[in-house]
Amino acid sequence: MRHAPVRRGLPVLGGLLGVVALAPLVPGLDPPAARPPGHPPAALKEAPAVRSVAYRGVLVPVPAGWSVHRLDQDPTACVRYDRRAIYLGAHGPQPDCPARLLGGADVLHITPRAAPRPAPGPATRGPVTTGTVADARPAAAAPAHRLARLTLRPSGDHQVRVPVPEAGVTITGSYGRDPAAIQEIxxxxxxxxxxPADSWSAGARPAVWKAGPGSAGTSAAAAPYTPERRAAGSRRKHWTVGRGFDTCTAPSLRAMRAWRRSYNVTNIYIGGSMRGCAQPNLTRRWVRNVRRMGYRLTPTYVGPQAPCSMYSGRFTPRNAARKGRQVAAxxxxxxxxLGIPEGRPIYYDMEYYNGRNARCRRAVLIFLHHWSRTVKRGDYVPGVYSSARSAPRHLAGSRGITxxxxxWFADWDGRKALYGHPHIPNRMWHPHRRIKQYRGPHRERHGGVALNIDSNNVDGRVY
Structure with missing residues (x-):
């Protein structure tokens, strides 16, 4: 997470470049039927220094300025959503991610399908691939007619998932302002x-894929929601006191066990269009297992940011109310x-913004009012994470809003004190309703496992 205006330019620049660099790929394209088979669209041919990468059964054009990362060769690589890149292969068990990132860039991640693949027969043309990556174009390339007619519809978390059974892969895309650039790639x-093809029949009608709530690195949507049941008359404490850490991606269960003696609270990024890292470990099973270890969680959603922030994904004064309701839902x-029951908190990550801009400040308060009211009506507990100098300060001075x-406030002064802050009155969010992020990104090692984290002092609402 970020809470100060310094060092904020790089993620923003990456997100903006992710849109600008691909803009020539979107308008003015000929319809797929007008292109000769096997030839890229005119916009791609005109773009300078476009190359292709092959993985399993697909050949993907890489626009200039994009990086390519082979996860099968570097299993510790972090799939990041703050820079334009193509990732090839499955996640490693413990990605080495930064402590905090915000997304907003156009990213593709091509992973092998989980089902085992039959061995290619003797009639298969071209080199046989087994999950390794080659940059050279195979000898026998065939046009993917169904992909050429693909339509991607916008999703709430700005992620789309396209299974390609013929090629033995799934393509996951994360986009900034809209999915048009990802769609053209x-x-x-x-x-x-x-x-070998295994499930698309010849002549089948082209499908229109739409991202589901558990796409792009999390299998959260794989199982139906089952409310947590409590015995009649029983009461569970919904707050805790202790040491907490947050990091960009949910660590492996091995890492969580190694760190348990040092920490009892950790954060999870459950979704949002500005989430900075993929979440390969974050599943219902992961949540259940870490809670059994004794951890308590701060579920956090990272959606659009303030109009006067320096991030590419922002709401506006005109749509602040609607966006607040949408992201809450x-x-x-x-x-x-993820199996998180009602009555537990969900924190909205509102990064630092220029509070001297009165119109922007009002838009943030409207957005957070509708966020809090909608979450409360849904029987969850609304929470907010932000720099102590921005949202908490303005919320404390507001009237007539929810x-x-x-x-959960950030002030990297190195002090753990939860009260006595000049911008947050002691009478508010008291008792057991505060978490302070008192130290920014750094690296710690516990039980032989090193992670990049922020540090928190906790006396607040958790799951």
Missing amino acids: IRSTRLTGTW DAMRKARA LPKAL
Whole structure:
């Protein structure tokens, strides 16, 4: 997470470049039928220094300025959503991610399908691939007619998932402002003829894929929501006191066991269009297991940011109310999919913004009012994370709005004190409703496992 205006330019620049660099790929394209088979669209041919990467049964054009990362060669690589990149292969068990990132860039991640693949027969043309990556174009490339007619619809968390059974892969895309640029790259992707088809029948009608709530690195949507049951008359404490850490991606269960003696609270990023890292470990099973270890969690949703922030994904003064309601509804869906019951907190990550801008400040208060009211009506506890100098300060001085019930504020002064802050009156968010992030990104090692984290002092609402 970020809470100060310094060092904020790089993620923003990456997100903006992710949109600008791909803009020539979107407008003015000929319809797929007008292109000769096997030829990329005109916009891709005109773009300078475009190359292709092959993985399993697909050949993907890589626009200039994009990086390519092979996860099968570097299993500790972090799938980040703050820079334009293509990732090839499955996640490693413990990605080495930064402590905090915000997304907003256009990213593709191509992973092998989980089902085992039959061995190619003797009639297969071109080189046989077994999950390794080659940059060279295979000899026998075939146009993917279905991909060429693909339509991607916008999703709440700005992620789309496209299974390609013929090629033995699934393509996951994360986008900034809209999915048009990602759509054109996927439309220009070709089948290499080196991976046997197994489920798309010849002549089948092209499908329109739409991202589901558990796509892009989390299997949260795989199982139906089952409310947590409590015995009649029983009461459970919904707050805790202790040491907490947060990091960009949910650590492996091995790492969580190694760190348990040192920490009892950790954060999870359950969704949002500005979430900075993929979440390969974050599932219902992961949530259940870490709670059995004795951890308590701060579920956090990272959606659009303030109009006067320096991030690419922002709401506006005109749509602040609507966006606040939309992200609240999506956050509750994500929480239910992970098995987080009603009555537990969901924190909204509102990064630092320029509070001297009165119009922007009003828009933030409207957004957070509708966030808090919608989450409260859904029987969850609304919370907010932000720099102590921005949202908490303005919420404390507001009148006539629905306030969050839990506060997680950032002030990297190195002091753990939860009260006595000049911008947050002691009478508010008291008792057991505060978490302070007192130290920013750093690296710690416990039980032989090192992670990049922020540090928190906790006396607040948790799951």
